[in-house]
Amino acid sequence: MKRIFKHRMTWPIIALLVLVLVNTIARPSFISVTVQGDKLYGPIIDILRNSAPLMLVALGMTIVIATRGIDLSVGAIMAVSGAVALTIIEGSPAPDSLATVMIAATAGVLVALVLGVWNGFLVSVVGIQPIIATLVLMLAGRGIALLITGGFITTINSDPYKFMAQGYLIGLPFALFVSIAAVIAVALIERRTALGVLTEAVGINPEASRLAGVRSRSIIWAAYAVSGLLAGIAGILYSSNIMAADANAAGLYIELDAILAVVLGGTSLMGGKFSIAGTVIGVFTIQTLKSTITFLGVPPAVSPLFLAIVVVIVVLVQSPQLRDRLSRAVRRVRRGPATPTLTDSGAEAAQ
C-alpha cells in the first residue's frame, strides 16, 4: 500500500480518475459511447480526438524540460506550420489531390523542424537561457505566420487535409492514431535506447554529464528539434481541424497547457527524470478539465481561472518546502508538544 502511494504516477492517475468520476456523476452521458454507422461518438472520444495537438506538443516539451530547458515557441511554430501548409494548398491547382496535401503537410512540418533546430542552436551552441532563446521565436513566429498568410485567415477546401483531424479510421478519429503513434515513437526512442538516460543525465547535471563523455550539446539540440517537429505536426492537425490558418489564434497558450501537462505528469521543471506516461495522463487531465469547464456552463474565457487554481494546487503538492513543513508538523503532533529539537532549527536555518 505504501509503495503504491510512493509511486510517482499514483497522484496524476488519481487526479484523472477523480475528474472522470465527477464528470460521470454530473452527467451520466459522459462515459457513454454511441455508434453511428461505423464511427464512435461521445464526450470521451471527443477528448481523445481534441487532445491530439496538445499531446504532440507536450511530448516534445517533456524532452525539452528533461534537459532542464523550456520551449515557449511551440504555439508560434504551430501557427507557422499551419500557415505554410495552407498557403501551399491554397495556391495549388488541385487542392483535393492527395499529393498536394502530402507536399503541403511535409513542407509545414519541415519548416517547423527548421525552427526547432534554430531554437536548439541558440540554446546549445550560443548558450542563451532557454526561456529567452525560445521567447525570441515566440515573439517573431506569429509575425512570420502572419506574413505567410498575408495578414488574412487562409481558408481552404480539401478533403484529404480535412481527414487528418476530422476523419475516422476503423471507427476511431484519425487524430487519435497520430497522437498514439507519436507517443509510441517517442517512448521507443527514449526508453528502448540509451537516449532517455542520457537526456536525464544532461538535465540533472549538464557539466558532470559532459565530463562523463555525454555529448550534451547534441542531446539538447536534438530535444529542441524534436519539440519543433512535433509542434509542426500539431500545427497541421490544428489547421486541419478548423480548415483555416489563423496566425493569431493557432496554438495560443498551448505552450502553457503543455508545460502544465508535463508538470501534472510528475516531471520536474528542474530537469532530469521525466515520464512520458505521466505526460500522457497530464494531457488527458487537462483536456478533461477543459471539457468539464465547458460542460459546467462556465464561459470558456473564464476557464484560465480554473487552470490557475489547478496549477497552484499541483505545484503546492509538489513543493518540497510544503511537504517538509507538513511532515514536520505531523511528527510534532505524534511526538506531542515537544520543544523544537536541534535538527528542526538546523533544517530551518539551512533553508
Add this chain to the structure above:
Amino acid sequence: MTTSLSPTRTSGLAFARRFISRRISWVPVFAAVFILVVMFVAAQAYFGNFLTPRVISSLLLDNAYLLILAVGMTFVILTGGIDLSVGAVMAFTGMLGASLLRDGLPVALVIPIMLVVGAAMGLGVGVLVQYFGVQPFIASLAAMFAARGLAFMVSLSSIKVEDKAILWLQSTRLQAAPGSWSITPTGILALLTVVVAALVLAYTRFGRTIYAVGGNEQSAKLMGLPVVRTKLLAYVISGVCAGLAGVAFTAYTGASYPLNGIGTELDTIAAVVIGGTLLTGGSGYVLGSMVGVFVYGTIKSAISFLGAEQSWTRITIGALLLVFVVVQRIIVARSRRR
C-alpha cells in the same frame, strides 16, 4: 573588442577602455541608446518627417503603460526572477476599476483599490516563489491565468469609462515646450515612476539589497541581508506597477476590455532586456528599461509610418531581442574571464 586594440594608442581610447571596464554594467544601456539614435537617424533620413515633436512625444504617451510595467519588471528581473502576470493583471485591474466606476464609486477610492489588487496579485506570486519554492516562471504563470480569468469574470464585454478624472489623465495635453511638444498626465505618471524607481534602486538600502540578491542570493543571505522580504517586495512592486499600468491603459483607451494586454508581458520583458538588464539578475537599470521601451515604441511608429503590417513589429522586436541577448552573453563571458 577592446582587447584587440594595442595599448599604445591614444589616451582617449585608454580612457574609454577604463570607463568601459569600470562601468561594464552600463555598456548594454549605452548600446540600447546607440540603437535608438541609429533608428532615429535612419527613420529621419528615410521618411524625412520622423523626428517631429509630435512623434517623439507620442513615443512616451502611447507607451506610458508599457513604461510603467517595465519599471516593475526591472525590479523582479534584477532579483533573478521573472513576472509573466503583468499583462493580465493590468487587464484585470483595468476591468475591476472600470466596473467599480460604473457602479458609482468615487475615483479617489477606485485607483487605490486597483493598486492594492495589483499588489495582492504580486504578493501571491512572491509567496509561492519564496515560501513554496515554486519557480517564478510557473508561479507568475498561474497568476497570469488567474488574473485573465478574473478579468473575464468581471465582465465578458468591454466597459466604457466615463469618469472625468480618469479621462482627464489622457485627454489633457500639457504643452511641455514650445512647438508641439506635449505631455499627458499619464506620461508624467510614467516618468515619475521611472524617477522614483531609479532613486530607490540607486540610493536606498532596499534598492542595493535587490542588486545583492540578484548578484548572488546565497552571499546576500550569508551577509545577513533580508533576502525573503526583498524578493517578496520586488513582486509586490511589479504588481503595483501592473495596477498603475491598468489605470494608465484604461485612461489611454477610454474603456476596459478583458483581452487587453495579451502578449504585453513579452513586450515588457523584451523592452527590459533590450534596455540592458541581465536576465540572470543583479545588473541593470530602470533608465535602461525606459530606453528599451522607447526602442519598442520607435519600431512600432516606424512600421506604421512605412504602412507595413504590424506583424513586422514583433519580428523586429524578436530579432533585436536576440541581438541584445547575444551581446549580453559576450559581456558576461568577458567579465567572468577577468
